Amino acid sequence: MGRYVARRLLQMIPVFLGSTLLVFSMMYALPGDPVRALAGEQTVDPQQIAAMKKELGLDLPLWHQYWNYLVGLFQGDFGTQIASGRPVADIISEAFPITVRLALFAFIFTVVVGISMGVFAGLKADTLRDRGLLVLTLLLISVPSFVLGFLGQYFFAFQLGWVQPNVSLEASSDELILPAVVLGSLSLAYVARLTRTSVAENLRSDYMRTAVAKGLPRRRIVGVHLMRNSMIPVVTFLGTDLGALLGGAVVTEGIFNVKGVGYNVFDALRHREGATVVGIVTLIVVVYLVASLVVDLLYAVLDPRIRYA
């Protein structure tokens, strides 16, 4: 187990290097000059632009820029923004806590509500409540998140007055609930459907019949025997989903004025702030890698037949 984790962690290094290089070269390949764009419609003399580029190291060839970036990164320096001169680390440390909270809320919402709904429907497959769940989740899957976002804003904030329509600068936790529900609703639908199918299938399996025959209480049959075996596909989905949630949701964050990772990446892309994009994307890659490792380890917990050496 320990060796397996160590091997997985070591594998992250080439993936990390590869992904930073990829994102870095993509940013480099984008047309347009971010330093030139700082001047807006005005014209700035070329010498000044050259001087600024030199200061920022943007006049060097791609490989050299990348090398400088990596060297800085290993010293804990994520680089600085071209326009504002702010360290990228500052931006990351401001954006990530908000996104982490938003993602956690959305995740908890997805897990609790999604799995409950799935079990609720799966236990009585092909009944009215099961059909109802399928229709409801189909609806959630097919409605784009910005429609849900605006609808949520309209009903809960403007009509009912339960919540504030926007998230304020402090991004207090109660303000994040509506965005989290909107953000989590798509995953919710998938989780509910996965759980439902898995539960419905496992209900017919041999070990379930054995458990019932042994005279175990129903709570134990459903809670331990059925659930544990039905969770593997759900956990796989949730693992990658957590990565996606942490990677930020540009649309949802935009609607609710959340200044999280998605907004910052989008903003940096628009202004061609290479260092910011690479820094944030790199972190997202790491989050994905860790999440998938945790998922793999969870398999062993859920199904003792799976072992890692």
Next chain:
Amino acid sequence: MRGATQARWAACAVAVVLTATACGGGDDGGGSGADGIVSSSWGDPQNPLEPANTNEVQGGKVLDMLFRGLVRYDPKTGEAQNEIAEKIDTTDSQNFTVTIKDNWTFSNGEKITAKSFVDAWNYGAALKNNQKNAYFFQYIDGYDKVHPESGKASADTLSGLKVVNGTTFTVKLSQKFSLWPDTLGYAAFVPLPQAFYTDHDAWLSKPVGNGPYTVDQYAKGSSMNLRRWDGYPGADKAQNGGIDLKVYTDNNTAYTDLTAGNLDLVDDVPASQLKNVEADLGDRYINTPAGIIQTLAFPFYEKAWNTPGAIKVRQGLSMAINREQITNQIFQKTRTPASDWTSPVLGEEGGFKEGLCGPACEYDKAEAKKLIQEGGGIPGGQLKISYNADTGSHKEWVDAVCNSINNALGNNKACVGGPVGTFADFRSQVSTQKLTGAWRAGWQMDYPLIQNFLQPLYYTNAPSNDGKWSNQEFDDLVDKANAESDKAKAVTTFQDAEKVLAEQMPVIPLWYQNGSAGYSDRVENVSLNPFSVPVYDQIKVK
């Protein structure tokens, strides 16, 4: 059935959580009356807040509250009035003597002297400081030494600036420029305290100025809280307790917060909300002219566009554009059809002249077709109007302009839009003369002078003359106007130069842009100045 009960419980828990947030958020309003705090939307400034380095409106807003210069533009009329300057004298339109009032200080107590100005200007002009507005000092003698076009600077300070005593300094310009004192209201010309140079980083994280407000708290990327400075020596003291600027992800979320009552002032109403603005805000919506003109520019470095025939083609194209219809339908009257090359905010006295462009800027389908045919048709057979697709929803109006042209010519392919992915790329292509067709151009004035609408854009090799248009008659008239000591005469001479534009049509004027703003019922006396920045110091909290 136990499983079912559990699921129901979970669903209820979510409902409870949702209702529990019912009265979350809450009001953060800060008092009322003269000490009331106004919250206002903001965008992250695209540069450190150095006065000579700020050339966009979000940073400009802050500087407008934090600083006062020699001259200030009247928020209503745009007229330049002495603020810190006691007087600015000249006998030859080239050598100026500036005397300042001696009762001004910075908010940290430091006295404002002639040196505060001279040092700040030298800092702004020096090549090594990379200040974006450095070219504002180009008229001062010695600029070519501290900011040469190539190579290293051979001097550290502008030779044209000399401190005479505590309250007086002299300025020698490299050419005659009678309206020069009127340019001094621009943010680049404000004085700076010693702390700016001695502890630059600390100053940037909490700027200290001499305006009616001081910075209370500045969280980069999210908010800035400004508070009234009670010791402010000027006449335009703040009428409220302070301004809280809040960064929003975009103008839509800011507008949402305004309608929800969480924000007092939005100074950019999103285009998509213009239809609802009457219903949402009623008379709390402002739509006034700003010093911005939008045009279509052409590549004169391309031979085909630089011919006598092409003049007729451009005039024809101009007449083929139905400005009235586009401004009404696409812009919901937040633009006004242009009929000269300046802006209504200048006023008649300042040089704005409605109809100066003449029939060439009036919609006339038949005449348009005739002129374009006489001129030999559109060079290359097709007009491509390039624009940046990422900001400002330019696609809509470019398509409408093309439609209008295509209609007039009875040819579906006479004009097409040419989107460029990002603003950065678009500006790179424009400023390096890569485009072979027309492109959208816009000019936001730096100071309310007719000179600013003409010289930087159309003078031979001027910094923003991206199309490389060149006309001897125009250049001569601009030179003559700059040398004119009488202001009224200078303005009419500039208008003569503008008439050359009407004959040659180097760019097609499209429309004048308005500034828009909406505010909550908590505040009153809200207005926009000619730069479409809210006049923060006059806002009153009810």
